Amino acid sequence: MGQCVEIVKNLSGSGATADIHEIAGIILKDISLTTRVLQIANSIEYNRSGKRIVTVSQAIMVLGLAPIRSIAYSILLLEQLPNHAQAEHIRNACLMSVMGGSLARMIAEKAKLEDPEQGFITAAFTQLGKILLATFLPAEQRDMIRMVREEGKTEEEASKLVLGLRMEQLGKQIGEFLNLPTSVTSYMDPFNVSDRDLPQIDRKLLQVTMLTHRACRAVACAKSVAEMEEALRSLSQFKESGINGLDLARGFRNVVQEIGKFYAVRPSGEFWSKAMLLCQSDGKGIAQAPVPEPSASRTPDLQVFQDGVLMATEMMSGDEINLNQLLSVIAETIYLGFKARNVVVAVKDLEQGGAIAAQAAYGLHAVQLRESFVVRPELDAGLLTGMALLNGKDIAIDNAQETHILEHLPTWIATTEPAAFLLLPIMQGEVPVGLLYIDGPLLDASSKAPPEVQRELKIIRKEIVLALRLTGHS
Template sequence: MQPKRSLDEWLELIRRQDMPIFDQTVQRVITLSGDDRAPMSELAEVILRDPSMTARALKLANSIVYNPSASGINTITRAVIILGFNAVRNICLTLTLIDTLVKGAAKERLGRELGRAMHAAVQARALAAARGDKSPEEVFIATLLYRIGELAFWCFGGEHADRVEQLIFQKGLTQEQAQERVLGFRLSQLSRQLVSEWHISELLQEATQYPTRQDPRIQSVMLGQQIARCAEEQGWHSEAMESLFKKASKLTALPQDKAQTLLLQKAHAATNVATDFGAAFAAPHIPQPSAEIANQDGHSEPTSEACSAETPARDPALQSKILRELSAVLEGSTCSFNVIMELVLEGIFRGVGVDRVVFALTTPDKGAIKAKYALGPDGDEVSEHFAFTRPSQGQDVLFQTLDQKRPYLVDASARRTDDRIPERLTQLTKATTFMVAPIVVDNRSIGLFYADRSLTDRPLDAASFDDFKHFVHQASMGLTLASARRQQ
């Protein structure tokens, strides 16, 4: 076995791994969740930059766990509106966590540890919801990541993990005793250090530092952990579990029989949650009550039509669905600039099927334009550098679009002879062919949409251009309507 490492050395080892907290998408999601002023459209924008995350998040948004009414959710923006900011945030965090663990040494022990974490999180969320918690989703993620040190260790622990496993099964030591003998510390200490470094949520930090505090939210986290461990080690029909049923009854103010039924049902639901999140290897490790307990949570195939490919392909059916959602938004109370723009961006990106799409606003004097939103693999870079000033001489296709209030499809052959195309635009996007169209509100151009397929070198045909123009026209109509409502 390799030499014993200190706690600091283990922390450094895990820092060097591709752990989910260092993923760019997750970092941005966590930052937004800590900003009460961040619009929900920003969360949607971050997720949409990762096509794989978008597809899987929509699949989960349509699962029975998050969407029991089975009302179709076809866009990330709608998912945030319907499910809430925290629910979508936690879907992304959990997906990325499981992705990382599956890539590691997914041995038997990791499956058991992840199964316990998923089970505990589902139980804690149910307890929080039953007592009217302000954010059961925050309780879910705090419980899921409560033992992040254990999860990381079993994923990346190598020979040390093998030795701990041997001591547990061959010598009959407890998990904590085996950890101390092999590592010189308990993995719970590793969890506390990682949670403190990563600043995922205040509740998670408080739960790891003060697990006995008489706070109902912390109690939900800890009771979820206790239920999952007791079910694994002593079963559902033990005296210890009976005591936990009583605790759940007291915490939720439910009669004990109803609290017990709730926890038994959530044990069934936890296996579905694990599978939906891509952790099917962990689902068998979630202990199930006897078969006669009805699974009232049920399970059904997701109804999402999300495309799972890394590059969005043109999808007329998805375009129609997003346009219907846009119409519903315009008719309802959520008719706002950010929501309209996010739906149109998503419609162009996923429905028209482009590699990148940018929405840029003009300055008040119409002398410059600057990107406000950008979707695509290089969305951050494009958003930062997509800024152009009106040329002092000659014409520029971007400002010509604004001045003439008309769209353009600039193809590869035209680019070679067309001096209206800014050199900086070519350098930034590497696009040989692109589409551009103005946003016109109250007969004034306030900005424009730009889109291309240069990253995959796919052609932009007339049908795609028509689709693009239609979405931009809908954006203009929506913003004009929103403007009229504000003036009333």
């Protein structure tokens, strides 16, 4: 986070007065950051001149200071997260920051703000408190999550009870302590602007920041697509910005595509999963009544599976295989292909005594399943997860809420209340080395995927087996 703060502090001067070489020097301190900035700066979306950009100084001169600042901030948050015990929660908070910033930039452009990139920074930094909480106060964060899930508290109520203040207040206080520019800190608690900040507040920028923050919170707190759309539709009453709920839904879809295209990581986590679910709905329920969950008559998207298999194959062809990235790609492929509610890719974890444990998860309960999905076949022989692994047979359930099924489900699956699900064991010969779990509305009508999708799933399982063998995990 320190580099992010340094970039925002030092890159917040005006383009006319800032020393380009000094600014370039900040980015050049990190060679990987430099490389990625140049790669993105040369993309057609950013560089419309057609002239190849070969230095950071040139990138600043061609694109301007503000876009480079936003690109660098996004790269640092999305691609250079440490291997931290809280990585999943930190990643979730960082994604919310970058997605909120990107959404604000799009809204600012539509609202014809003079500097849309400033919208990126002000909206992104409203999430600083959430990032700090996940990074430095894990016990407090766990208490807050428990209050929200088990006691029905809002995030704001839980924050006040545990921290004594709202997360936006925490972020702003730390931002001021770090001497972030007032052009940033003035907007970091957008719903409680102080009298001291009022003289320099751009009212329209404040409205965009508030709207984006509310939209991200709506998606993060929703429990279904319909609930997300209802929340975003209610924001269409927020007339000052000239943006409606449909604009927000479209904006989220564009942001998901932008992040998926530009950044070298495969995003994951609960917030990202919910944003993708919203994208799949295409915002059709925003302008009218809430749309129902996807119907069982819809079929899996074969093209998504084929593209995902191709990508996984390409990842396997390199000199080194990044197992975590590969499994994340596979999980995302299944998630999007089935338009699933939850997907888990679990493989043998040597650190847990060879138990089959979640390594990648997408969906409404991604964080919960990622933390709790562990199967020990012999000990779990009475549960469906254990049966699938011990017998090496696929299990398809389309009546998951019936008592005789619930009795044979692990608690951590039962509490997510699936209507239908698949358990697909990953076998190396006769030995189980992994398990795919998929639940969602497309599984309600049929206990099996279409034959062509089944073929792709077989290929996926074979690739996982090969990857585990090549990386020494089996």
